[in-house]
Amino acid sequence: MILTVDDDPGISRAVARDLRRRYGQDNRIVRAESAVQALEALRELTLRGEQVAVLLADYRMPDMTGVEFLEQAMDVFPSARRVLLTAYADTGAAIDAINLVDLDHYLLKPWDPPEEKLYPVVDGLLEAWRGSDRGPVTETRIVGHRWSARSHEVRDFLARNQVSYRWYLADEPEGRRLLDAAGADGLTLPVIVTPGGEALIAPTDAELATRVGLPTTPSTDFYDVIVIGGGPAGLGAAVYAASEGLRTVLVERTATGGQAGQSSRIENYLGFPDGVSGSQLTDRARRQASRFGAELLTTREAVGLSSKGSARAVRFSDGSELHAHAIILATGVSYRQLGAPGLGELTSRGVFYGSALTEAPDCADQDVYVVGGANSAGQAAVYFARTARSVTILLRGRTLTSSMSHYLSEQISRTANIEVLPCTEVVAAHGNGHLERLELRHTPSGAVRAVDSSWLFVFIGATPRTDWLDGVVARDAAGFVLAGPDLAVDGGRPAGWDLDREPYHLETSLPGVFVAGDARADSMKRVASAVGDGAMAVALVHRYLERR
Known part of the structure; x- marks a missing residue:
């Protein structure tokens, strides 16, 4: 299905007409003239076991905005690709929606000619949707421990390879049920259950790639x-x-x-x-x-x-x-690794090198520390700041401006829950099984203080x-x-x-x-x-x- 919603009947019919002309042979085009009507249609489609590939919503609607509609629609069809139809005056709202509802694209009205402005966008979204997992029966499931280094590596490997998965803790009911079904003792983790129902106990990356369908073998030599x-x-x-x-x-x-x-x-x-x-x-x-x-x-x-x-x-x-x-x-x-005592033992157990976006959901309402002053560190800090209680950037130098793009350092300065500590380095890390406390030194004075945190992300230097x-x-x-x-x-x-x-x-x-x-x-x-x-x-x- 491709669903479009616009409260202007003329625009609604025009969008549906252009979509049917190009996609009507392979896709059913569903048209709604209100957000409420569109949500009802989505719920009916769910009950019938049908799939929605693309959602196109007008930004300005009387009962709820297009952004609010897409936010609710995500709960019904989370894999559907999302497009906002907007007038030029509303492009600022569309840009804000990119982060709020993970917007895939926004289209300015009018979109004539559709061959140049509408169809290439929808073509790309349909291709991306067809290549993604679209339901629980096709998802890879992972059972592991929150502070297990290998569990983190498996999650990161699948996420970076665009393989959809669900993550279960081994001590939670669903995790224990999967371990029992896999015949696993719960001691050797993680356990991965493939979409076909095969259980893999602590597989290597190569074994995992083969089982989830990633290409690993060349066609010729x-x-x-x-x-x-x-x-x-x-x-x-x-x-x-x-x-x-x-x-x-x-x-x-x-x-x-x-x-x-x-x-x-x-x-x-x-x-x-x-x-x-x-x-x-x-x-x-x-x-x-x-x-x-x-x-x-x-x-x-x-x-x-x-x-x-x-x-x-x-x-x-x-x-x-x-x-x-x-x-x-x-x-x-x-990324170069920090040599401070305790960091090596806690790597992937609260200490991460690189953005480690797979861990970002667990950082909600937490205090996060980021080491580094280049763009990669700044981008991570801004991202974590969306959900973390606080983000602290530990900077070896005196300012961000010497090593970070201007637009990014300005964005950081405007983000209330990001603090920059210049001339500061990590000198030790402590924790029982995972990071719990950091020791920070202010290099000009030599003063050392301890801070409580379970999350340290490091972006320092480059080793080829x-x-x-x-x-x-x-x-x-x-x-x-x-x-x-x-x-x-x-x-x-x-x-x-x-x-x-x-x-x-x-x-x-x-x-x-x-x-x-x-x-x-x-x-x-x-x-x-x-x-x-x-x-x-x-x-x-x-x-x-x-x-x-």
């Missing part, structure tokens, strides 16, 4: 290009390579999206004036790459790289190999995931991959370079192997520049293939 890493640079490379006819496979060790995919909201990415969450951007890029024919594989950890004649080979942790004419390294970076490339391609002292002009030694070609040309701009010291995104030395560490690197790397792959 030779490609034109292998992209290693599924962040913005890797996804950008996969989209451009596949769209230009190259046989392309992207391999990712955990989930596509990288650090950007974990961001609660990216506000300064070109083409998204209202911001976009990292998961939404990742989902669109993944579907785009797949539509062009790229293979996207998960739980594939690259551990070796080598030359085999004119081909390049990647070896994985399971001993298997893939071969290609060219390789693009887009392995990204990971390139140890497995040691001795294969040139890296700088910090481990970032050198490419192009940065490879030159005393103005000449890099050591061991035997080709009659200089390395291309993103080409590493191993010909035919390119680097893109945050893993590259002196990269910008921004989503837009990473995507640009991915696109440029594909153009250079073409040049390399032509001159081999």
Whole structure:
């Protein structure tokens, strides 16, 4: 079903007419002229066991606003995609609704011509809806402990791979019922029940990926290009390579999206004036790459790289190999870990590296601490502030403005429940099984004080995931991959370079192997520049293939 509601009969009929013209063959179009009437229709559809894919609601209606209607409709059909129809004067309300009801899109009236302004939006929403879980019978269920590191990892893995799941605590009635049905003793957790009813006891990521339908096996052993890493640079490379006819496979060790995919909201990415969450951007890029024919594989950890004649080979942790004419390294970076006493033992038990959005619901009405002064830390702080009692940013420097985008630091300064503590560091963490208390030091004075909290999220620095490339391609002292002009030694070609040309701009010291995104030395560490690197790397792959 596609349901539209507008209190203006003329507009209501016009919306339904345009929708039937394009979607009437495969979808039933339901039209309502009031929010109350629309909610009644939704409840009837629920009783009949039918599904609603898209909801389009006018913002200004007499009995309730479109935002209020969509908020109630979410309780009936939570998976339905949501669109607000609004006049230009109401765009501010539409932007506010993005966070309130997780709005997917808003359309300005009039939407003529529908071929340009209406249909592309609805096409994308229907495609996204068809690719998502839409009912309890198809959901993966997880039973675990709240402060279990592995339970957190499983939840994070499924969430980042866009796999819908339900989470149950092992000591709650439904959790115990599932454990009994699975024949589990409750000691080895987590237990995962797949949509098909299969019980998995503490599975590896690879086992879990296979059981929930994530692709892990390549269709062949030779490609034109292998992209290693599924962040913005890797996804950008996969989209451009596949769209230009190259046989392309992207391999990712955990989930596509990288650090950007974990961001609660990216506000300064070109083409998204209202911001976009990292998961939404990742989902669109993944579907785009797949539509062009790229293979996207998960739980594939690259551990070796080598030359085999004119081909390049990647070896994985399971001993298997893939071969290609060219390789693009887009392995990204990971957050550095704090070395203070107690933090290591409490990692994933209240101490999290990265946004860990899977834990955000449990932070409601809690005191949350965020370490870091760059955009990723700021985005997380703003996100947590929506539901947390307080959010405290622990900053090593004196101000946010030196390392954070202006728009974000301004947003933080306007958020009442966010406090910034400059020149402050974590010196110890304490807790019995999970984080309970932090010790903070004010560095200029040396004064140390203790604060009670069960939630610490760390966003400090960037460590490249390139140890497995040691001795294969040139890296700088910090481990970032050198490419192009940065490879030159005393103005000449890099050591061991035997080709009659200089390395291309993103080409590493191993010909035919390119680097893109945050893993590259002196990269910008921004989503837009990473995507640009991915696109440029594909153009250079073409040049390399032509001159081999």
